[in-house]
Amino acid sequence: MSYLGIDIGSSFIKSALLDTTRLQISGTVKIPTPGPLPNDKNYIFELDPHIIVKMITTMIEERVKLEGPIEGILLSTQMHGFVLADQSGEPLTNYISWRDTRGTYSNGNETQSSLEFLSQFLTPEKMSRCGTRLKSGLAACNLHHWIMNNPDQIKRKDISFCTLGSFLIYKLTGRNACHLTNAAATGFADPAKRAWNQDIIYEVGCDSFTFPDLLSEHEVCGYFGSTKGSIPVFPDIGDHQATVYGALKENTSIAVISGGTAGIVSVVTNEATAGDYENRPYFNNQYLRTVTQLPGGRNLDVLVDFIEEIGSSIYQASITKEDIWQKILQSLSVANQASSLESIKVELGFFKEQKMVKHGRIDNIREGNLTSGSLFRAAFENLADNFITALNKLADSTVQIQRIYLTGGLLHNNSLIQSTIQDLTGIETIPSNIQEEALTGLLHIAVKIANG
Template sequence: MKYVIGVDLGTSAVKLLLVNQAGDVVQEIAKPYPLIQDKTGYSEQDPKVWVDQTVAGLSDLMKDFDQDPKDIEGISFSGQMHGLVLLDEHDEVLRNAILWNDTRTTEQCQQIYDRVGESRLLDITKNPALEGFTLPKLLWVKEHEPNIYAKAHKFVLPKDYLRYKLTGKLQMEYSDAAGTLLLNVSEKSWSKEICYLLDIDVNLCPELIASHDEVGEVTLEIAEKTGLAQTTLVFAGGADNACGAIGSGILEDGKTLCSIGTSGVVLSYESSNDKDFAGKVHYFNHGAPNAYYTMGVTLAAGYSLSWFKEVLAKEESFEKLVAEVGGVPVGSNGLLFTPYLVGERTPHADAAIRASFIGMDGSHERKDFVRAVMEGITFSLNESIEIFRENGKVIDTIVSTGGGTKNEDWLQMQADIFDAKIVKLSSEQGPGMGAAMLAAYGCGWFDSLRKCADEFLHVDKEFLPNEENVSMYKQLFEMYKSVYHSTKQLSEGLLAFRK
C-alpha cells in the first residue's frame, strides 16, 4: 500500500494526516503552538515553532509507521492564509510572522486605496483592502520597522516557509498569493503596477508555482530527523480555504461549501476569472488547476454559539445545549439574532457593528435563544449565498462541514434557509485531506483531483429543503438583513462605552 501525508498548518496547531490510496486516514497527529498577542489587535507567531512542531509530528507519525518509509510517496501542505513571513538575503526570518487575524493595519489599507484606487485594486486583485491581507502588513513593517524592512529579501506565507524548511526550495503558490493583494489574480502574476504605486520592490515577491507542482524532495536533514525517506516527493499545496474546497469535493461549477468553524465560510467553485462581484466577496485562485473560487466570510459563526454557551451554559456540553432546538418553531418564537460579536466581513466589512437579539419577551426560554443564535449564524452565511445567486450562480447543492454538521436540526436549518440540498460527508478532514489529495494527484495516483475526490470522499447524509420552512425563512431573512442598518449607528455610538 502507498501513502501520502497532508500537513495542515493552522493558527493554533499543525495537523498531519497519513492517507492511503483508498483515501482512508490511517493516522492523525496534531501539535499545538501559541499565539503571540503583545498588544490589542496584534497577532503573531514564531515561524520556527511551525517547523519544530511539524518535524515533531512527522517524527511521531513515522515511529508508528511499520512499513518501508519509501511507501510514503508524497507530502503536501495546507496553511493559514495572509500571514507575513519576512526573510533576509540568507532566507533567515527577520521578525515574528504577522498573522491573518492581526488588525493593526487600518491606516495601511487606506494608503492602498489612496495610491492604487479602490476600483483599480479590484480590477487587479479582485479583493478589497482588508487588515487581514498580506500587503497592508508589509506596508506596516516598512513604516514602523524600517530597519527590518531594509533587510528584507523575500516574503512568503506560513506554509510556504514551512515547505522551504523541508525542501530548501523557496516559492509561493497561486492560491495563497491571491490573498496578498499583490497578485494579478486573472493573469496569475505579481502586479508590478501595485508594487510601483506603493514603492515596493517586486523582487520581494517569490517565484510562483501551482498547488500540485512538485517542488523537490525532503532534505537529508529532515529525513534524518523524522524518519521519512529522502525520496518523498514534496508538492506545493494550497491556502487553507482552497485545500478545504478540494478536501470537500468543491471541484466543479455548482458545487459550494459551507464551513462553520470559529468563523464561517461559504465558498463556491468558479471555472473562470471574468465574473465581477464588485468586491462584495473574496475571489481567489483555487488549488485545482486553472480554477478559482469565490468566498464570503462570517467572522463569528461557531464563535457565536460557543460564546452563548460560555456565558449562559458553561458547564453543559454543546450536545445538551442544542438538544431542544428541534422542538422550537422556525423563527425561534419571534426572536432574531445577528452574529456580529466581533464585527462582520460579508457583506458588511464593518469592525464596529455588534451583535443583537431582537424581539425578546418574557415568554422566551433558553432553547429559543439557542435556536435564534443558530438561525442568525445561518442567515449571515446566506447573505454570501444571496450575493452568489444575484450574480447568476446556480447553487443547489452545498457540502456542509465543521461545527454545523454536529447537529441534524442545524443541517436541516441550513437546507431550509439556503433553499438547497445539504450534503454531509462521511469523513470530514477538510484542508488536511485537501493537502493529501494534492499529494496523491501530484504522485500520479489519479488523472485529476475530481477522480481523486470520487475515490476519497463519500456522502453520509443529505438534507432537502422543506418548502413551508423555506417560505417562512425568506420572510425572516428580509427582517434579519434590516437589523444591520437599524443598529449600525447604535453600535458606533456604544464604542465610547466599551472597555
C-alpha cells in the same frame, strides 16, 4: 504509495497518511494550533514561527519513524497572513495572522490607517486582479502597517516575504516557494498571469523584498532531510481551496458553506466575473467565487467564553469549552419554542471587520426566554441568515446551484442550520460526507502527483 498530508488551520494542525493506491486517509493526528503571543493590543494576533516549525518537523519525523518511507509532503495552510525572513530563512517577524487587524489602526504619527491609505490607490478594480479584496487581515494591508512602523528594518536588503506555508517550506527545504492559492490570498498576486502583481507590491512599499517562487501543486519545491532520507515537499495549498477540492473536486453545481473559525461561502466557476465577491484561483484553471469574513466559530466562542466566565467567577467552577458545547447542543433540543415575536434575537457582529453583520447584540429579551438553548438557537439562526445572504450574492445566470454542502466542525452535525438554509433557499442542503475535507483535497492532489 503513501504521502504525508499536513493541514495547518487556525484552531488545529492535522496530519494523516494519504494512500494514493487505496484512495484512503489513515492515522489522522490532531493537535491544537499554538495560541497567539501575549500582546497588550487586542488588534495584534501573532504566532511564534519557531514553534510552528518545530511542531511540523516533529510531526514529520514521528511519521517517518513509525511508517517508514514517505513519497512526499503536502501542505494546506491558513491564508492571508505572512512572515518576513532573511535570506537564510530565519524569521524577522512573527507570523502575522489573518486575525490580526493592525492595518485598520493608524500608523505611528499618521492619522490614517493602512487600509484607508491603500484604498486610495488599490481600487476594487485593481484588487479584482488579485482574486481578493482590500480588507483587514490581508497581508498587503498589515505589511504596509509594519513597514510604516519599522523604518529601520525596511532599509535591509535581505528581506524575504513568506506566506505561512512558504516559510515552512523555506525551513524544510531551503527554498521560499508557494502555491498560487496562497499567493493570491496575500493580495500581492495576479492569478490570471500566475505571477506577483508588481504594481501592488510597489504601492505597499515592499518592492525591495524577495517574494516566493510560484509553483504548481505538482511541482517539487525541494527536499526535507529526514532521519530516513530526503522527502520531496510540494507547495502550500490554501486551506479554503483544499477543503472545497476535498468536498467537490471540479463540480460547479454545488455551493460549499464552510463553518470554521470564520464563515465562508463558495461555488466553483469556470471563469472570473465581476460582483460583490472574490474570484479566488482554484485548480484546473477554475475559480472559487467566494464571500468571506462571515461570522463563524469565533463568534460563537464569544458566547461560550461568557458562559465559561460565569462558571469561573461566580461559581468557581472549572468547565471546559468541550463540556459547555455538549450542554449547549443538548439544550437546543428543548429550547423554548416561542413565537417569533417572543423569541430572543442574536446578531453576531462581534468583530468589526466582518460582513453581513453590523452589530453584536442580543435582542427581544422577554421574561422566561433568555436561556442557553434559546440564546444559541438564535445565534445559529443568525449564522444561517448570513450564509443565505452570501449565497444570493454568488448566484447569477452562470451559476446553477443544485445542492449545498456544509463543511467544518461547526456545521457537520448542526441540523438547525441545515434545515434553516434548506427551508429558506429551497435547495437541498446536506453535511459533506467527508470529515477531513482539507486532507481529502490533498489526497486528490497526491493521486495526480503519483500518476504523473
